[in-house]
Amino acid sequence: MINSRQQNPLILSIISMLLVTLVTPSKSSHYHLFKRISIELFNSHALAQSLPGDIQYTPPDRGAPGATGSGGARAHEKPTILESEDNWTRTRGTAAPPPASIQTVPKQCIPTTPTLLVPQNHLGLTTSSNPTVLWYLQNKDVEIMVFELRKAGEKEPIYAEQLQxxxxxxEMKLPKDKVELEIGTQYIWSVSVxxxxxGKRRKISVEAGIQRVAPPPELTxxxxxxxxxxxxxxVFAQQGYWYDALDTLSTAFTANPNQSTYGDILxxxxxxxxxxxxxxxxQR
Incomplete structure (x- = not known):
């Protein structure tokens, strides 16, 4: 399922898709793009057969310049799960909470822990100043979901948003008037629930790195x-631009839902x- 703000039901012979739009205001009354596209598969085997497809992702050269973020801090090369004392009253501009610690998610928290849709063993790249990020939530029965973006090595977020x-x-498109990633700087984005x-209420955060790079002439x-x-x-996938490839497919699927595009996403x-x-x- 991919999440959206418009409602546009479409039934195909194999898949049934429902586009739903969710409008969520930020604390600054800005309306960012927060999408949800729900897809139910009547025949998962048929879709599974389409997975090989023509799209092939080639990881970027990890030895390329700019392997460290601002201040020499290295961004996460794989998703990291953190657990800290619950603090949902925090807003942008206030002091950061106590440092979180890396944890193994307790069994009872697994259904509500987000999974970030990023490579599991290296840093994902983008050419966009305000890229789109995606994550997966298995269970919607959580009280709150918070998105944050910060520079690698810094505690205070440069953008934060409470989401339904x-x-x-x-899928969340970072607002152009609020976020502009700098070329060569690494960032950390996270989703918390x-x-x-x-017997204690904890905040489980899953975070991963992202870095913007200048598109080379060959890519252009x-x-x-x-x-x-x-x-x-x-093209994006073959050249190693994970976020751009996934964003392009997600946008195309929203505009024209079809099995081929969704198969490429999977x-x-x-x-x-x-x-x-x-x-x-x-299995849906």
Missing amino acids: PSAGII PCITE QQLSQATTPQQKAR SLLDQVGLNEIVKKEG
């Missing part, structure tokens, strides 16, 4: 020759170790 929980694949463990040339969104997504997820998400989506 909803199950499935959730509450969970009750050992190949994109200019691509005539469809899926072709552009394949194929990308499968290639970076998110096979559990693919399995769950295939």
